[in-house]
Amino acid sequence: MRPFALERYLSKHEFAVRHLACASDPDTLRVHDLLALDPKARDRLLTLPLGYTETKGSLELREAIANLYEGIAPEDVLVHVGAEEPVFTFFKSLLAPGDHVIVLTPTYQSLTSIAEDLGATVSRWMAREADGWQPDLDELKSLVTPKTKVIVVNTPQNPTGGLLSPDRFAAVTDLAQERGLWLLGDEVYRGLEHGGPKVKSVAEVSERAVSLGAMAKVYGLAGLRIGWAVSRDRERLAQMETVKDFLSICAPAPSELLATVALENADLLRARTVSTVRRNLEAVEAVLARFPARLSWKRPLAGTTGFLRVHGEPASTWSERLLSQTGVLLAPSTLFDFEDTHVRIGLGRSNLPAALEALSDWLERR
Numbered sequence: 001m002r003p004f005a006l007e008r009y010l011s012k013h014e015f016a017v018r019h020l021a022c023a024s025d026p027d028t029l030r031v032h033d034l035l036a037l038d039p040k041a042r043d044r045l046l047t048l049p050l051g052y053t054e055t056k057g058s059l060e061l062r063e064a065i066a067n068l069y070e071g072i073a074p075e076d077v078l079v080h081v082g083a084e085e086p087v088f089t090f091f092k093s094l095l096a097p098g099d100h101v102i103v104l105t106p107t108y109q110s111l112t113s114i115a116e117d118l119g120a121t122v123s124r125w126m127a128r129e130a131d132g133w134q135p136d137l138d139e140l141k142s143l144v145t146p147k148t149k150v151i152v153v154n155t156p157q158n159p160t161g162g163l164l165s166p167d168r169f170a171a172v173t174d175l176a177q178e179r180g181l182w183l184l185g186d187e188v189y190r191g192l193e194h195g196g197p198k199v200k201s202v203a204e205v206s207e208r209a210v211s212l213g214a215m216a217k218v219y220g221l222a223g224l225r226i227g228w229a230v231s232r233d234r235e236r237l238a239q240m241e242t243v244k245d246f247l248s249i250c251a252p253a254p255s256e257l258l259a260t261v262a263l264e265n266a267d268l269l270r271a272r273t274v275s276t277v278r279r280n281l282e283a284v285e286a287v288l289a290r291f292p293a294r295l296s297w298k299r300p301l302a303g304t305t306g307f308l309r310v311h312g313e314p315a316s317t318w319s320e321r322l323l324s325q326t327g328v329l330l331a332p333s334t335l336f337d338f339e340d341t342h343v344r345i346g347l348g349r350s351n352l353p354a355a356l357e358a359l360s361d362w363l364e365r366r
């Protein structure tokens with residue numbers, strides 16, 4: 001497979017740099033923080049059997065996940081290991097060589113690479129910075145061919161922090177329904193709409209749709225490696241489950257239990273992430289106000305990331321120098337199959353201001 005550029009980059013630098021300033025997962029919690037949310041959880045964890053779990057996911061976890069959606073039952077949920085796994089189970093269960101997939105970009109590379117690796121052709125439907133990271137609907141219509149099988153939308157969007165406006169979201173779901181296309185909604189940042197309208201889930205509005213969610217970005221629990229697929233098409237979920245049998249089979253029992261405790265306190269954990277992101281947005285804007293000729297952005301509306309435009313120099317060489325001279329790690333846009341113009345910044349960590357200070361000093365010196 002084509003290597004996953006962002007994951008390779010993070011694997012090289014993430015645990016070695018002084019200032020990790022491009023993470024998409026927010027501040028995490030410790031096990032005892034989660035256990036403190038539910039008086040019975042500690043005993044349950046200590047007495048938990050460590051055998052295989054149900055392939056679909058435990059009923060109580062699926063109930064907690066279903067509660068995040070309108071009109072979704074626990075039977076409409078298939079728990080996975082991370083949100084990465086259901087990208088694969090969805091495409092593998094559906095695509096044949098020669099199929100065509102349209103993907104809203106820039107985005108997380110799996111959403112294009114896995115489809116390509118399975119022999120599908122992929123068209124990129126670009127979000128436009130000048131339009132506040134909205135894509136053009138006429139362009140979407142022109143991309144649909146008789147071979148098109150799936151439209152993929154990642155909203156809220158990584159890396160831009162944009163989201164599909166409600167009217168465009170409705171237009172995409174209508175178009176998919178009219179043309180009989182599948183919709184894959186990568187919604188791992190849904191719930192973090194810190195400056196925009198609340199995003200609906202594709203699984204709520206369409207039966208021919210699969211929505212992906214996870215513990216990583218909204219709840220700061222990436223290490224639990226719990227993600228899920230939600231769909232009212234249970235036959236699709238059954239087919240994804242047969243692929244999952246060849247991958248993780250089932251999720252780890254301690255992760256299922258801790259994820260359930262977290263989701264029973266979803267509002268609290270979500271609010272914690274949003275408040276960190278809001279503080280960091282102001283801190284980033286203070287830097288942009290000091291150096292308007294060097295960096296700019298369309299202020300993100302949702303999620304934990306923003307896409308900063310670097311002026312006067314390719315973003316990849318700029319960010320490489322920044323890293324070697326200050327230890328600040330930003331992720332250049334080339335890692336997102338995008339032109340060499342932007343860097344992703346992560347907004348969910350409370351230590352971002354220290355990285356911003358190092359960045360400002362560096363910009364000042366130059």
Ligand SMILES: Cc1ncc(COP(=O)(O)O)c(C=O)c1O
Pocket residue numbers: 024081082083084085108154158186188214215216222225226227
């Ligand atoms: C848009 C998007 N989808 C999926 C994933 C994978 O999520 P997980 O860590 O739960 O596997 C990520 C992680 O960065 C992401 O940004």
